[in-house]
Amino acid sequence: MPFTVFDLTRLEADIVGVRGARHEDALPVMALPADGKLHSAIAARLPLADAAKAHELMERGTTVVGCLLLKPGT
Numbered sequence: 001m002p003f004t005v006f007d008l009t010r011l012e013a014d015i016v017g018v019r020g021a022r023h024e025d026a027l028p029v030m031a032l033p034a035d036g037k038l039h040s041a042i043a044a045r046l047p048l049a050d051a052a053k054a055h056e057l058m059e060r061g062t063t064v065v066g067c068l069l070l071k072p073g074t
Contacts, residue, residue: 041066048072 008015016030032038043066046054054068 043068045069045071 003013003015007013021029043064044054044057046068048070051070054070057064057068
């Protein structure tokens with residue numbers, strides 16, 4: 001199934017896989033995030049009220065490395 005970068009962005013899709021590996025080879029790698037041994041970088045934690053600022057940061061895109069988290073109730 002062919003995908004373009006535009007398709008992935010528009011659909012907010014994630015592709016998870018290990019190229020050239022057997023299923024039993026991929027299982028230990030895929031377990032790393034579940035076991036807390038692999039973490040995503042967090043660029044910023046913002047209160048939900050600053051959602052517009054988070055969107056601005058994402059749209060600029062060149063200075064953000066990692067995830068932007070919105071925290072409700074703060």
